[in-house]
Amino acid sequence: MQDEGKGSRQGRVLVVVTGCIAAYKAAEVLRGLQKAGCDVRVAMTEHATEFVGPITFEALSGHPVVTDLFRASTPIPHIELTDWAELVCVVPATANFLAKMAAGIADDAASTTVLAAGCPVLVAPAMNVRMWSNPQTQANLDILRSSGVDVVMPVAGRLACGAEGEGKLASVEQVVAAALETLRPEPDLSGRAFLVTAGPTHEAIDPVRFLANASSGKMGYAIAAAAARHGARVVLVSGPTALACPPGVDRVDVTSAAEMLEASKAAFASADCAILAAAVADYTPAHPADHKLKKDAEPLGSIELVQTADILRTLSAEKGGRVVIGFAAETGDAVAKAQAKLARKGCDLIVANDVSREDSAFGSDTDAVTFVSPEGAEPLPTLAKPQVAERLIARAATLLEA
Ligand SMILES: Cc1cc2nc3c(=O)[nH]c(=O)nc-3n(C[C@H](O)[C@H](O)[C@H](O)COP(=O)(O)O)c2cc1C
Known part of the structure; x- marks a missing residue:
């Protein structure tokens, strides 16, 4: 069981799981973060629960999993979670969820929580190659980057749908390393x-x-x-x-x-x-x-x-x-x-x-x-x-x- 309070050595991470085949990899990311000393909580989209049951994340994290804003164990879960978190890590992130983040949509527990986050946010996208290369998805990523969201880029490889190409979730090690790098409080540059x-x-x-x-x-x-x-x-x-x-x-x-x-x-x-x-x-x-130079004169x-x-x-x-x-x-x-x-x-x-x-x-x-x-x-x-x-x-x- 992880540290319940605010005293974990490496940080408090909220993992947000969305509806991808790679949703099961979020469990490995959770484990990797815990091994590095983080306390981890989980929120899931409704579609993510079609791929992995919340009970898996509840058992691994030692915390209730938030899937529904109105039926959670606390009255205002998105605020309670984001008051607690030092990092929000959306892994894996669907094309849909990235689009919602870019547009500031908050129509379920996971997206409302991400919108309420005052801490750094990291996304690790995973999707079919055509969804990934769709200009709308890329434009959404540009919006997210320019508002300070860190992106762990997907890699090329054989995708779950059978296609070859870019869109495969980055390795668990890469996601954990990126999360720890974003979290790491050192160096302290206050006063500089x-x-x-x-x-x-x-x-x-x-x-x-x-x-x-x-x-x-x-x-x-x-x-x-x-x-x-x-x-x-x-x-x-x-x-x-x-x-x-x-x-x-x-x-x-x-x-x-x-x-x-x-x-x-x-x-x-x-x-x-x-x-x-x-x-x-x-x-x-x-x-x-x-003055504007004229071509003829x-x-x-x-x-x-x-x-x-x-x-x-x-x-x-x-x-x-x-x-x-x-x-x-x-x-x-x-x-x-x-x-x-x-x-x-x-x-x-x-x-x-x-x-x-x-x-x-x-x-x-x-x-x-x-x-x-x-x-x-x-x-x-x-x-x-x-x-x-x-x-x-x-x-x-x-x-x-x-
Ligand atoms: C079997 C299956 C696998 C899917 N895998 C992905 C995926 O890897 N990436 C993605 O962006 N969407 C994927 N989708 C589509 C999303 O589940 C769908 O867009 C859903 O609305 C996303 O909801 P969410 O973002 O709220 O979790 C998949 C759908 C199915 C049926």
Whole structure:
């Protein structure tokens, strides 16, 4: 029997089970979390109970399972459960449940409880490959991510319906690891101030045309979200992106590299750590027009460019005892190029990212990065961006302590 109170060592996790074939895997996730020292409670959708009986989860968790808002053992179960939980883990998550979460629908015990959650929420989707690749499902996931929900991505493989492809629930170990990573209270960054930059910059050619790059901003936003989750005050200096500002983060919107430099310098003045994940343009048009250039009257055969200021080098030069972390998005030889960049710029750490890899491309949801510091190169496995962000924040905390 698990700890009944609020004193479990690793955290209090509410597992929400929805109507998938993989529902039985939630029992293994529950066990894995308990083995790691968590206290676990369970809520189920009505359809989930078609796949596994609540009695299984009751016996394993040692707690009543909530399946019905109006016939539960407590009068207001969704509030009682979410007051208690430190993490809500929807595993497995149906396409239907993701859609309901994205739309804020609360029409049963499980969805009402998830909507009421004030703690981090993690979803581990599982479904048929066509349901997974349906643009509506992907749009729902984008909405959830931008509101701070962590996603444990499904993997490719043979699905229960017999089809081959993406949509298979991530392994139990991956789900448990992601849950523990989201839960882990360390490092405690309260009292620390972070500057994070994200996204591309737009360099004006004229009022309607600009030079830009393919950065989505997802990595920088994930880093800002992770730093805030660990208690830091975070200023996010963001180039133009379609992403929502993570909870608890102050965002400063900029457009050009020059604006990003000024906003970064201002935020760095009161920061302990700068993580510069933006893909800042290296060049900007020397003479941007103040009016829209006309194709016939002012043909644009070439654009004279000048170099932009180097934000990473500028902040590194004035960092003193503070921590500055840069990114190197390279196509090939990323680690060697990052080592050279580290020496050139004088920062504490470079996150090397080979963006020519499919699992690490601009705009992808995963990254395979290497932390490059004067001590050496530390490759990480392919991870979802929020997990890379967690690892980076842990590393930044170590550098801050040093
Ligand atoms: C045998 C069977 C297996 C199913 N497996 C899945 C699944 O893996 N993923 C999914 O999104 N939906 C799956 N469904 C469909 C959902 O059960 C259905 O969309 C249901 O309305 C989901 O309800 P819930 O989200 O409230 O649990 C399955 C349905 C059946 C009959």
